Amino acid sequence: MKVEVNNLKRHFGTTRAVDDITFSFESGQIFGFVGPNGAGKTTTMRILATLDEPTAGDATINGHSVVERPEHARRMIGYMPDNLPVHRDISVHEYLDFFARAYGIGSPKRQQVVESVEEFTNLMGIREKMLNALSKGMKQRVSLARALVHDPPLLIMDEPAAGLDPRARVELRELLKVLAQQGKAILISSHILTELAEICDGAVIIEKGRILRAGTMHNISHGGDAPTHRTMIIRNYGSNEELCKALLEMPHVEAARLVGPSVEADVAGDEETCCDLLAELLRRNFRIAEFHQRKADLEELFMTITSGEVQ
Numbered sequence: 128m129k130v131e132v133n134n135l136k137r138h139f140g141t142t143r144a145v146d147d148i149t150f151s152f153e154s155g156q157i158f159g160f161v162g163p164n165g166a167g168k169t170t171t172m173r174i175l176a177t178l179d180e181p182t183a184g185d186a187t188i189n190g191h192s193v194v195e196r197p198e199h200a201r202r203m204i205g206y207m208p209d210n211l212p213v214h215r216d217i218s219v220h221e222y223l224d225f226f227a228r229a230y231g232i233g234s235p236k237r238q239q240v241v242e243s244v245e246e247f248t249n250l251m252g253i254r255e256k257m258l259n260a261l262s263k264g265m266k267q268r269v270s271l272a273r274a275l276v277h278d279p280p281l282l283i284m285d286e287p288a289a290g291l292d293p294r295a296r297v298e299l300r301e302l303l304k305v306l307a308q309q310g311k312a313i314l315i316s317s318h319i320l321t322e323l324a325e326i327c328d329g330a331v332i333i334e335k336g337r338i339l340r341a342g343t344m345h346n347i348s349h350g351g352d353a354p355t356h357r358t359m360i361i362r363n364y365g366s367n368e369e370l371c372k373a374l375l376e377m378p379h380v381e382a383a384r385l386v387g388p389s390v391e392a393d394v395a396g397d398e399e400t401c402c403d404l405l406a407e408l409l410r411r412n413f414r415i416a417e418f419h420q421r422k423a424d425l426e427e428l429f430m431t432i433t434s435g436e437v438q
Contacts, residue, residue, distance in 0.1 A: 128154045128189045128280045130312055135184035137170050144170045146336035152329060154280060157307050159323040160316040161429055162333035168316045172283050176206040188281055205274030209286040211266040213259050219269055220254040223276055230277040240276065248272040264295035282306065284315040300326055320429055334433045359401060362389040362417035370413055377407060389417065
């Protein structure tokens with residue numbers, strides 16, 4: 128399944144909240160949607176979730192237009208807003224059961240579906256609690272469960288980690304990884320960029336309604352070009368000083384430095400070059416316990432690419 132946003136625009140009077148943006152992502156991918164407050168993230172997500180209509184442009188979900196065929200697109204979407212509406216007279220289980228009914232899931236399958244979602248989001252222990260009595264973290268779990276109750280292939284999540292304690296954020300992050308492994312496409316906005324970088328396959332960076340960068344983490348960190356330089360994290364089971372010295376003698380290694388328990392090596396070349404480097408280290412009898420590329424620092428990229436302007 129592929130999600131495509133094509134030349135999307137949304138104007139409010141003279142304000143261009145979304146100004147001709149285009150990007151795409153696919154099943155199994157988690158894409159971060161990043162930008163300052165007022166950049167147009169929520170407006171774009173509401174259009175994708177068929178809750179608002181664009182001034183121009185379109186978005187398709189598995190070929191179904193959110194403008195021309197919203198009723199078809201809607202069944203493929205699980206939308207998680209930044210806040211769960213407050214309901215005083217309904218329990219967690221009743222709330223999820225209501226939405227399962229709304230999606231046409233009949234009995235007895237409905238009970239099995241709701242219980243399965245409650246178990247997955249760790250809500251079994253609070254399923255009889257009233258919604259208005261829940262903490263922020265519990266409400267976010269309920270909101271995620273509601274978005275999953277009809278098993279949509281696409282999840283749109285607006286600031287799901289906002290206000291969560293560290294444990295709740297870790298639990299949410301692990302749930303998202305599992306959902307991506309199950310083949311769901313996930314678009315998630317957040318201001319906690321260090322956590323997004325840990326789980327995202329790519330990102331869309333937006334400011335003043337316009338996309339500044341979009342694509343995989345590698346592509347956005349190199350302006351869309353294939354990376355020709357990589358920083359490799361290498362840890363030897365033995366002396367890292369000897370490892371550092373050996374690396375500096377090797378072709379394609381531009382620099383090597385000790386960083387904590389590892390060595391960081393700047394390598395000029397592609398993945399094949401890095402594979403050859405590892406093979407050479409093993410040939411020289413180094414006992415390599417860790418060898419991987421340092422991920423792009425999304426927070427650093429964000430501060431470099433954006434100017435902090437709002438509409």
